[in-house]
Amino acid sequence: PTWGYKIKKQIEAFSGLKIRHGALYPLLRKLENRGLITSQKQQQGKRTRKVYALTEKGKAYVKTYYSLLMAQAQTT
Secondary structure (H helix, E strand, C coil): CEEHHHHHHHHHHHHCCCCCHHHHHHHHHHHHHCCCEEEEEEEECCEEEEEEEECHHHHHHHHHHHHHHHHHHHHC
16 A cells, blocks of 8 residues: 555656646546545554555456556567
């Protein structure tokens, strides 16, 4: 599980794209509504953070998407 800011930084490092917080959090809510991720609040010192984790459905989706990308990469 990880929190939104860390997800943002990982996406930016991987893709080279800049992600606005205003774009990230609606997407996280959409993924949660579709059952691909879950979220829960965690207390860290005096701060409360919302952490996100992939569900089994989300893991299956990522695995399928990755397989499709790899298949496409091999044909080009």
